[in-house]
Each structure stands twice: as C-alpha cells, then as structure tokens.
Amino acid sequence: METVTENQKVRTVKKLEKMFGHIDFKNPPELCPVRDVMSVASDQWSTLIVLWLGYFPVLRFNKLKKYVYGISNKVLSQRLKVLEADGYIERKAYPEVPIRVEYSLTDFGQSYVEKLLDLAEWMHDNSPKVLANREKYGLL
Amino acid sequence: METVTENQKVRTVKKLEKMFGHIDFKNPPELCPVRDVMSVASDQWSTLIVLWLGYFPVLRFNKLKKYVYGISNKVLSQRLKVLEADGYIERKAYPEVPIRVEYSLTDFGQSYVEKLLDLAEWMHDNSPKVLANREKYGLL
DNA sequence: CGGAATCCCACGGGATACTG
DNA sequence: CAGTATCCCGTGGGATTCCG
Numbered sequence: 001m002e003t004v005t006e007n008q009k010v011r012t013v014k015k016l017e018k019m020f021g022h023i024d025f026k027n028p029p030e031l032c033p034v035r036d037v038m039s040v041a042s043d044q045w046s047t048l049i050v051l052w053l054g055y056f057p058v059l060r061f062n063k064l065k066k067y068v069y070g071i072s073n074k075v076l077s078q079r080l081k082v083l084e085a086d087g088y089i090e091r092k093a094y095p096e097v098p099i100r101v102e103y104s105l106t107d108f109g110q111s112y113v114e115k116l117l118d119l120a121e122w123m124h125d126n127s128p129k130v131l132a133n134r135e136k137y138g139l140l
Numbered sequence: 141m142e143t144v145t146e147n148q149k150v151r152t153v154k155k156l157e158k159m160f161g162h163i164d165f166k167n168p169p170e171l172c173p174v175r176d177v178m179s180v181a182s183d184q185w186s187t188l189i190v191l192w193l194g195y196f197p198v199l200r201f202n203k204l205k206k207y208v209y210g211i212s213n214k215v216l217s218q219r220l221k222v223l224e225a226d227g228y229i230e231r232k233a234y235p236e237v238p239i240r241v242e243y244s245l246t247d248f249g250q251s252y253v254e255k256l257l258d259l260a261e262w263m264h265d266n267s268p269k270v271l272a273n274r275e276k277y278g279l280l
Numbered sequence: 281c282g283g284a285a286t287c288c289c290a291c292g293g294g295a296t297a298c299t300g
Numbered sequence: 301c302a303g304t305a306t307c308c309c310g311t312g313g314g315a316t317t318c319c320g
Binding site: 003004008009012013015016017019025036037038039041048051052055067070086107111113114117119120121124126127131133137 | 270274
Binding site: 073077099 | 303304
C-alpha cells in the first residue's frame with residue numbers, strides 16, 4: 001500500500017509546472033515531448049519490443065516476433081525502424097546467406113529501459129488491484 | 141549523460157526475468173500486466189489526462205478538454221470511463237443546473253502519476269536527443 | 281454543462297505471398 | 301532469414317448534433 005504524502009504531491013505539481021505550465025492553448029504548442037516523443041516510444045508494441053531487448057542483449061527478427069507474440073511482420077519492422085531512428089536500438093546486418101540481422105539496445109535505449117521497467121514493474125505489482133477495480137466497476 | 145553500468149544491466153535482466161521469464165509462447169499466456177493493464181493506462185490520451193489531473197487537483201470535463209487539446213468528446217469520455225473503472229480517477233457529479241462534474245485522482249491514481257511523471261520527465265529531458273537522432277536518421 | 285448518439289471516413293494493422 | 305508489397309478489413313476516432 002503506497003501512501004502519498006502532501007510533500008510528494010507538491011513536488012509532483014512543481015515538476016508538472018515545468019512541463020506544462022507554459023503552454024498556450026490558443027496557439028497549439030510547437031512540440032510537446034510527451035505527445036511527440038513519449039507517445040512513440042510508449043506505444044504498446046514498442047514497449048514490449050524494448051523490454052524484450054532489455055531481457056536479451058541481442059535478438060533477431062524472428063525471435064523478437066516470437067517473444068512479442070501477436071505482432072505482425074509489418075508492425076514489427078515498422079516499430080523497429082522508428083525505434084532505431086529515435087536512437088533506442090541498433091540494427092546490425094551481416095551479409096551472410098541467408099542474411100542475419102541483429103537488434104540490440106543502444107546505451108540510450110538501455111537507460112530508457114530502466115525507466116520503462118520501473119513503470120512496468122509498478123503495473124505488474126498493481127495489476128491485481130486494477131483488475132479488481134475493473135470487475136467491481138463492471139458489476140454496478 | 142547517463143552511463144549504464146554492468147550492474148544495472150544485470151539488475152534489469154533480473155527484473156525482466158521475473159516478469160517475462162515464465163511465459164510459454166506455445167500457449168498464449170492468460171494475462172500479461174504489460175499488455176492488459178499498462179497499455180490501457182499508458183495510452184497516449186490517457187497519460188495526458190492523468191498528468192493534467194496530477195497538475196490540477198480537480199478538473200471538469202471542458203477544462204480537461206481544453207488542456208488535453210485536440211481530444212474529441214467521444215474519446216475523452218471514453219478514456220475517463222476506463223480510467224475510472226481501473227481506479228485511477230474519481231468522478232463526482234453535482235446535481236445542479238446545469239450539472240457539474242468533477243474529476244480528480246484517487247490515491248492510487250496519484251501514485252501512478254508519480255511513476256508516470258518519472259518517465260515523462262525523462263522524455264522531456266531527452267527529447268532533444270531523440271529529435272536529433274530522428275533528423276540525422278532522416279538525412280541518410 | 282457534460283456527455284451520449286450518430287454518422288462516416290481514414291488508416292492502423294492483420295494475413296498472406298513474394299523477393300534479395 | 302528478414303523483411304517488403306499487396307490487399308483488405310475493422311475500428312478508432314473526428315465532427316456534429318441532441319438530450320437531461
């Protein structure tokens with residue numbers, strides 16, 4: 001059970017002040033990190049990909065597809081491209097026959113995984129609570 | 141610049157082991173917290189809603205719609221319902237005319253915001269790096 | 281004011297087949 | 301093996317209207 005102190009709340013507000021305080025809603029802000037950057041990396045499939053690459057230091061396309069079960073070829077290669085472009089992962093192709101391609105986290109991606117994993121762990125620990133809520137809510 | 145030590149990596153793997161280690165890919169796992177719970181709360185619109193409710197202790201529908209600019213009525217009320225069902229937020233309706241409805245974080249939601257904010261801050265701090273990567277990647 | 285309802289379209293994304 | 305290309309479908313979600 002996590003109790004939230006008033007002090008924590010105040011600190012939270014302060015942080016959010018820095019992130020959101022300056023936004024002018026008349027003129028849509030140029031660029032919002034949460035919208036533009038975080039939404040990409042925190043997409044449902046991308047998070048799974050990144051987490052699995054945090055688990056195994058290096059993975060090939062089809063392994064990844066197996067672990068991130070349910071993902072299609074199209075979406076997987078799409079997400080991999082974006083994650084590479086944004087600097088989270090690295091792609092190494094070996095010109096053998098048949099070709100071999102290895103994906104791994106960059107240092108940047110590794111530090112992202114640490115953060116993401118904090119959240120994932122919290123979700124993991126609290127999912128029973130959420131599911132209980134859901135059910136209770138459904139019964140009303 | 142964040143350097144990732146080998147020790148950190150090892151701890152990361154250990155955590156992921158606990159979360160993912162037991163999964164059997166032949167039979168799709170019953171329920172995965174990251175897929176089922178996290179994906180809901182970490183949806184792009186939901187994160188923005190939750191963060192704004194961390195900023196302002198209580199918000200009404202139209203205020204929320206203003207802050208989470210770009211969101212439609214439909215999606216906003218949809219997300220609010222889900223967030224309420226999952227226990228992150230609380231909805232209070234005052235039977236005045238015209239009716240007034242106030243949304244706020246539950247204690248549970250507040251503790252979620254703390255976690256989410258950690259990630260958002262990291263994104264905020266690192267978005268320049270990501271955007272630089274993106275551009276460089278685009279030029280190749 | 282806070283939504284629910286309706287309509288409608290774009291496009292995200294699944295399945296399959298094909299290629300370097 | 302690692303994707304790309306194609307096709308096709310479902311639905312998420314935007315705009316608008318209406319109701320309590």
